[in-house]
Amino acid sequence: MPERVILSIGTKKGLFVADAPKTRGSFALRGPFGPGVGVYATLIDTRGKPRLYASSCNPFFGMKVLLSTDLGKSFKETKSAPAFPKEDGRALINIWSLEAGDNKKDLWCGVEPASLFRSDDCGDSWEMVSGISNHEHARKWQPGNGGLCLHTILRDGKRMHLGISTGGHYMSEDGGRSFKASNKGIGAGFQPDPYPEFGQCVHKIVSHKDAPGRLYIQNHGGWAEWDGPGGPRPDIGVLRSDDYGRSWRSIAKGLPSDFGFPIVVHPHDPDTIYVVPLVPMTRTCPDGAPAVWRSENGGDSWKRLARGFSKKESYFTVLRDAMDIDELKSPALYFGTTTGQLWIGRDGGEKWDCLFDSLPPIHCVKVAVV
Amino acid sequence: MTRDATITILVPAALRACCGGASELPLSAPSVHAVLEELEKTYPSLYRSICDETGKVRRHVNLFVNTSHVRDRQGLDTALAPGDVITILPAVSGG
Numbered sequence: 001m002p003e004r005v006i007l008s009i010g011t012k013k014g015l016f017v018a019d020a021p022k023t024r025g026s027f028a029l030r031g032p033f034g035p036g037v038g039v040y041a042t043l044i045d046t047r048g049k050p051r052l053y054a055s056s057c058n059p060f061f062g063m064k065v066l067l068s069t070d071l072g073k074s075f076k077e078t079k080s081a082p083a084f085p086k087e088d089g090r091a092l093i094n095i096w097s098l099e100a101g102d103n104k105k106d107l108w109c110g111v112e113p114a115s116l117f118r119s120d121d122c123g124d125s126w127e128m129v130s131g132i133s134n135h136e137h138a139r140k141w142q143p144g145n146g147g148l149c150l151h152t153i154l155r156d157g158k159r160m161h162l163g164i165s166t167g168g169h170y171m172s173e174d175g176g177r178s179f180k181a182s183n184k185g186i187g188a189g190f191q192p193d194p195y196p197e198f199g200q201c202v203h204k205i206v207s208h209k210d211a212p213g214r215l216y217i218q219n220h221g222g223w224a225e226w227d228g229p230g231g232p233r234p235d236i237g238v239l240r241s242d243d244y245g246r247s248w249r250s251i252a253k254g255l256p257s258d259f260g261f262p263i264v265v266h267p268h269d270p271d272t273i274y275v276v277p278l279v280p281m282t283r284t285c286p287d288g289a290p291a292v293w294r295s296e297n298g299g300d301s302w303k304r305l306a307r308g309f310s311k312k313e314s315y316f317t318v319l320r321d322a323m324d325i326d327e328l329k330s331p332a333l334y335f336g337t338t339t340g341q342l343w344i345g346r347d348g349g350e351k352w353d354c355l356f357d358s359l360p361p362i363h364c365v366k367v368a369v370v
Numbered sequence: 371m372t373r374d375a376t377i378t379i380l381v382p383a384a385l386r387a388c389c390g391g392a393s394e395l396p397l398s399a400p401s402v403h404a405v406l407e408e409l410e411k412t413y414p415s416l417y418r419s420i421c422d423e424t425g426k427v428r429r430h431v432n433l434f435v436n437t438s439h440v441r442d443r444q445g446l447d448t449a450l451a452p453g454d455v456i457t458i459l460p461a462v463s464g465g
Contacts (some may be wrong), residue, residue, distance in 0.1 A: 060430045206412060
């Protein structure tokens, strides 16, 4: 069977799946799966026979994990979803992240309230990872507007990086048994201490397999004009680390705003990254004119990519997990908006087209070639 | 109150997959709390849809004994009599 490009699209009203030939000329849409229920995390697991996972975050009846083994033609619930031990006293509010583990059946899951779970049977059973879930800081983390969520899980051998909003960046060097806060250089605009040990509102973290030790963060920026305690905090929003996340420096210079949610790295070039700058107050496109910004030198300079977007009167938000990039030779970016549009940026974001313009508000987008 | 009241649970369509498609479940239990304990053993998926992992009834799930919301009676301690009907209903929502 020829390879196809699969999009898994989590929305406020369920999961949609779209697919297209590798030419990406036209995508066919199906869904919603888990109709009427919000999906905040999805994973296309391409290890072995492809599996599509999605969280189904039912405010009435609790969290479920959906699984498809037929490329998103049908879904069923796994036998269980992550749940805190009864004696813990916390109850799951949302599932924010699903990531593949080492073995084909291994999964990691980040949830709200910020905690980490692990499955070794494709999501049929789950175990809480106490090293972060019961971290000495855990009861001091505060929820942001989106809730107190563990939304980013990055793994590199024994190293693991977690993004928590608001908790900051935590790293493990022993495979996830123990974690420490590692936020040197990551600012916070909403605390008297501009650079606290922890408690930052990290929005998304990415890395690249060809650049060990390098990480990029889209942090909660937008504090350049802050005149409260501690004074202005310009350029704390987009950051880079070259020492496995031990320290961070700003790479926001040249962007129209250092506020945004997603950050994506090019599949074939660790120096090429993409962000979607937003107006801090409204969290919408500056001047109503959407644009993705690309750096091809690791954040030293940025270029505005807007060919195909409206030049005015467009005020959407792109959420933290709502942008991804495929791995074809000339990759395309994809992002979903809170206004229900799904955009494709062919040729690395040079030319944008709207694939679907009336989906429910989009929470997350993942792409894979299978 | 009786120790072995035979009651009926009405299951909403959204949760019937948790109990083999049944719309009604007969059960013998002296209180609403005992009903939930029995569901945890016999239909764990249904129980998890009604209660969170701390054992609390989920915020947007309403339990009625006949036509009375359990919060207007004795909550989960509400005693049951033979023939009582427990209805599980999601709260109304919009958006």
